[in-house]
Amino acid sequence: EPEVTQTPSHQVTQMGQEVILRCVPISNHLYFYWYRQILGQKVEFLVSFYNNEISEKSEIFDDQFSVERPDGSNFTLKIRSTKLEDSAMYFCASSPGQAGNQPQHFGDGTRLSIL
């Protein structure tokens, strides 16, 4: 069964550095998402991406965050000038249709640790 893959599984970065989290969504999916989960807390929506542009973003997704689909397979989340509070699990998800009609398929996440 096709799955969403994320790399790396664990990223350790110094505060203030830039980090890029990578995802390969399921190939025939059209909608892509990033969520994060701070340890012990709920999964929080960051951004959705459709037709090569951001379709929705949360208040968490400020100017330090950006997303890109540089080619036909990868979907990346870039965090500029990381902060300690950015430490979390970051999940990529994809769906064939809009969230309202289709389940989202999640990767296993990247654990981001900011030192």
Add this chain to the structure above:
Amino acid sequence: SQQGEEDPQALSIQEGENATMNCSYKTSINNLQWYRQNSGRGLVHLILIRSNEREKHSGRLRVTLDTSKKSSSLLITASRAADTASYFCATHSGGSNYKLTFGKGTLLTVNP
């Protein structure tokens, strides 16, 4: 209060017993979904129930939705040790909204 709040926060049962988890939400929804998360892994979609549906089944899973009470329940029958995981409800509010809003989850432990 938060959209999508599950209770109980933690549930421990014996293998073979049924497990019931509840979810309440605040705003109107287009659909509600349940996901499972094994420790250290991503979320796995279990079932989606639309706002005009009242009950849905999938194998040992039964989900109910009461939009008048803004609540949903997930029943796992004849539980197995492999069902041990965190279970989350997630709501989609419809329209041009793309996101899912997750609750804090219920940690289910099934003891062999």
